[in-house]
Amino acid sequence: MLYATLKLLHILSIVVWIGGMVFAHFFLRPALLQLPPPQRLPLMHGVLQRFFSAVLVAIGVVLVTGLWMIGRVAKESVQAGLSFNMPLDWTLMATLGLVMMAIFGHIRFALFKRLSKAVAAQDWPAGGAALGSIRTWVSVNLAIGLVIIVITLLMA
Template identity: 60%
Template sequence: MLFIALKLIHLFSIVIWVGGMFFAHFFLRPAVQELEAPVRVKLMRDVLGRFFQVVLILVLLVLISGFGMIGEMHRMAAGAGAKFNMPLSWIVMSALGLIMVAVFGHIRFALYKRLNTAVEAKNWPAGGAALGSIRKWVAFNLALGLVIIAAIRFPLS
């Protein structure tokens, strides 16, 4: 039962995180392109700030639930007198997931800080440049997230 609960938390957290990136990249960003720079940059700073607060929680939930599921599999195998060998698809998902967490950390704690500083200084070109960097890293993280989802559906082992 614990494994099922952990898997549900893991899945919901990833769906919200990856879905939020997809929405921001393909729908929100293009829709605000027509706005004047001060309005666009402030709006994106505010929206991304709210999203990143939630993603911080989601990242913790993904890590805790992911490590928890691996631990549960070890526990169940040991209880049955067997050895647990982690499937290759889990190894790939874990490695890519840790890369996603690191990329998110860079986006949140370096690039978003630049964006916020630019908005506070009313430096719209610097804010636009920060948003451009955020967009590129979000696109990279989104691609990783979609690869992970594909690895779940079509495991390598």
């Protein structure tokens, strides 16, 4: 029961992260392009601030639950007298997940900081540039996230 609960939390956290990127990239951003920069950038800043806070929590949940599930299977293998060899799909999922987390760190702690400063200064060209960089890296993370989903579903 504990394993199933942790797996559920793991997947729900990923749904929040990937789903949020899909929503922001394909639905929110195009709709906001109708607004002028002095309205669009502060609104997008507020949305991203809330979303990035949720992603930080989701990342924490993904890390804790993922490590616990891998550790549990490894422990059970060793207790049964077997060696533990992590399956290839788990290895790819974990590796690409860590890459996504590193990219998110760059987005949140470097690019979003630039956006925050630009919005506070009402420097709309700098804010637009920061938002463009965020969009590019979110696209990369979204692509990696989709690759992870495909790998885990097709290799399982």
